[in-house]
Amino acid sequence: MILLTGGSGFIGGHFHNVISNDKLINLDLHKPEFNHSATFYQGDIRKQEDVERVLSENKIEKIISLAAKHHDFGIGHDEYFDTNEAGTEVICKAASKYGIKEIIFYSTVAVYGTTEQMSTEQLEPQPDSPYGASKLAGEKVLIKWAQEDASRKVLILRPALVFGANNRANMYNLISQVNSGFYFHIGKAANIKSIAYVENLVSATLFLANKLGAGVHIYNYADEPQLTSRQIGETIAEALEKKIRFTLPRFVAIACGLPFDLAIKITGKNLPISTARIKKLNTQTLHSANKVRQTGFLPVYSTQQGIMKMVSWYKSQR
Structure with a gap:
């Protein structure tokens, strides 16, 4: 049996699609909103009794840890660490x-911080956000756990921005903006944005889990080809049968975001447009996943195909 923590979420739903639900x-914290036949326990990975109740009632052989605090709005520093570090400590203890003997942990490329250079697994992590720092702290908990017993196996995945059907975060917002007709390119939009299509990521996870032996194994994950912001926008527009008609200088785009910043401050709502989001869209995030491909893993979908599949799902929801 496999224990999937945080399995009711976006990525968890895709694991339900590929793992036999009688083995899952x-x-x-929440019941899944998607159809499934897997056994569900309502509980919190920060509570030892919740995790141990599951383990005591089932013969679990492997844990896939998806549960995390990862939103970039309205969450305090301690909340990230309570789940991503302390929750991981609870899982390891249980x-x-x-x-x-085996734990698979979903970390993030945010452990590398904001950097213009391409990240590989050899790059020293330098997180510059509570989310990235807390995920790196979770990794260290797992590395220590693995070192206590040479027969233990830890697989750490560091995916780039994950997107696909049932995801309503950054990529969904971008698709919505392109669909609205109010999306515009910012400057040359030549910055690379590494992204990871969820079906490919789940397949890579299971491939590596079956291939690797004991010890700690760390892998970035991003799809190929690596696209620029402009190429991502144009791929979405093509799938929506829309056209992106405007390009704004970066300073103008940021100025346009200032009223939204004010609205966020006044209302406390997480709006899809802000100066921080505009700057983030215009920042390069280039992460190499060559190490995964050197294992022999071949993703089914290209980056463009993944985007088009998500757009198709988006259209079906409307």
């Missing part, structure tokens, strides 16, 4: 108690 246990 889902531990999450795994030790019940003799579980």
